[in-house]
Amino acid sequence: MTDGRPQPALTLDRVNKIYRPKGKPPVRAVVELSLAMNRGEIVALLGSSGCGKTSTLRMIAGFEPVTAGSIRLAGRDIHQLPPARRHVAMAFEGYSLYPPLTVRDNIAFALKAKRLARDEVARRVQEVAHLLDIEDVLERYPSSISGGQQQRASLGRALIREADLHLLDEPMGQLEPQLRALLRGRIKHFIKERGLTVILVTHDQTEANALADRIAVMENGVLQQFAEPASLRQRPANLFTGTFIGEPPMNVLEADVAVTERELRFHLADGVTLGYPHTAFEQAACAALLRRGRVVLGIRPHAVRLAPTGAPARVEVNQWLGDQSHVAATFAGSMLVTVEHRRVPMAPGDVIGVAFAPEDLHVFDIDSGAAIVHGRRAA
């Protein structure tokens, strides 16, 4: 059965979900989604609301039928099994605790079926309660605790179970930022210590970056990129991922590519030209750029350099956030945002010079949005 390589824990093979609401056109919530994750891996499904991440999760859990495609978990086809037989645990975003039971009983509930000794159940409940900082509400009823506490109880109820796969649906959406940051570290440690295989659904990049080994970025039901957090940032596969990942978002400028004897040039709007020596880009990258003619340039706000000799930009807004300045300026007919980790003395109306180093440039195809060049290299 196996050929020596480790079997993926979960495989989605060309999974589709089409909703057909009555009297309305059908909605393609998930389109041809293929994805394989390893045992012990944490994968985040990241995207804005309506991108198909929750539909994907619900298909894996078995709450929504798969319109087409297949799902394999731990060597079994599960997409036609009822949820009870999929051997999957799930933490819910909203109110999912059983009202007549205390928080302790809600968490312990999943273990009761396994006939563990009472001491063992108590020990494990104590452990996750400590992990999630809800020891003080264990004896309370769900209706008498806060939304954030309910959410953590739901998370605890999922984490305490032994399952082939743990699904976490926006598990920390209702928590305070400080608590969220604290719990992220603890939860990741807990998951890694036990080798759990986890899918996390979130719209929060920070959460995805902090928790996940790999992130699947989704938009309009289509998987845009599935990669490690650093690689998503450094080598976005397309314009969508490029602008979606990172805060503030990547600056985007349309440009015509031209070549002269000395330089490779990007002609932007309003007669602004960026020129780079031929050696700034590798040969394959140069060739790819010239083939296109017209492209989209992407530059992250942190990478924009302020240089008196650079191309002129007019400051519109300068915001000091306490630890960094966000400067928005009109540049080549678009808005360009830069981030400086110091307080910069600029007022609206000032003209500044900006420059982009070739290693910080991302270039995308203007039609398909596919990445052509990252830094000096071809994508």
Place this chain on the structure above:
Amino acid sequence: MEHESRLERWLRGIALALVVTFFMFPIVWIVLMSFQTNETILRMPPSLLFTPTLSNYEALITGRLVSNAGVLEIEFMSNLMNSAILSVGSVTIALLLGVPAAYAFARHQFRGSEDIAFTLLSFRFAPPLLVLLPLTLYFQELGLADTYVGLIWVYQLICLPLILWIVRGYFEDISPDVEYAYRISGHSWWATFRDIALPLARPGIAAAGLLAFIFAWNNFIFALVLASADKQPVTVGALAFVTASGIQYGQIAAAIVLSIAPTLALALYAQRYLVEGLSLGAVKG
């Protein structure tokens, strides 16, 4: 509310007293009548002072009414029994059918689900007579006329929509995630329905059942048309006191008191459920 003046409290008290008097007066009057003989009831002007008598109740319970015109046999106790059989039977069947149906309507959108649910509700719009005439003919053909089964079946027109719609609202109020969480931890949908949905919807089910019981108990027209003397409930049976020799007001009053007693007792007992159940989504656990 905390800062209401003495005048406001007085006005509120008076308003409440008026409302209570308005609604309670007929019932109190009937109760008083049930302890009087026909002579004291009919005297002019009426008076609140009389020597109470239990003769009306005695006649109803023994089934023999001795009057100037002779001895009249009264079927009241068997009518009361019929009412109980019909109401309990109808509500039981309506609960068995309606609660799972309500769950299905609340949890699953299937082709035509809204249409079916609305059709069931629409049974309550039609005047009963509209249904009764054709039904009488069919029932005679089928041998269902004048049977408990036939009557209970027709009573579903009253009970089923009520239970379906009230209980459906209750199921819809339960967060589906509560059920999903139970299912994913290894339970079938049936176990989830039994262990999670049913207990959580219990107040709604109780309220709907109670209301259905009261409506079934108070029904007059179905039984009047479809049942003969030995299957008639109290609502129809009370007509027997309108006799050739006069109207037996005392016995009618006693019969009314006896026949509203069970529903009244039930309603008082389950008042909390009723209020909760009828305010539907407004009250959450």
